[in-house]
Amino acid sequence: MAVNCFTCQYFYVTWDPKHPRGCKAYGFKTRELPSIVVRRSSGMECMKYEPKKGGIRR
Structure with missing residues (x-):
């Protein structure tokens, strides 16, 4: 499965x-x-992927 950088806290x-x-x-x-x-x-x-913390920002 490909990593989605847009949902990673490091992007x-x-x-x-x-x-x-x-x-x-x-x-x-x-x-x-x-x-x-x-x-x-x-x-x-990517081994460093971490999902973004928190909810959706508006």
Whole structure:
């Protein structure tokens, strides 16, 4: 099952147009979703995924 970065507490959006997505757990920014980079680099799904805490923000 693929990891959904948008539901992970470590995912963030950056101000860098060349690298608009980031992962605080692994400490990198990328153009793609971080989980895709992790899978391509390691051959495994992201091991640092943690669901966001709290409810839905409005």
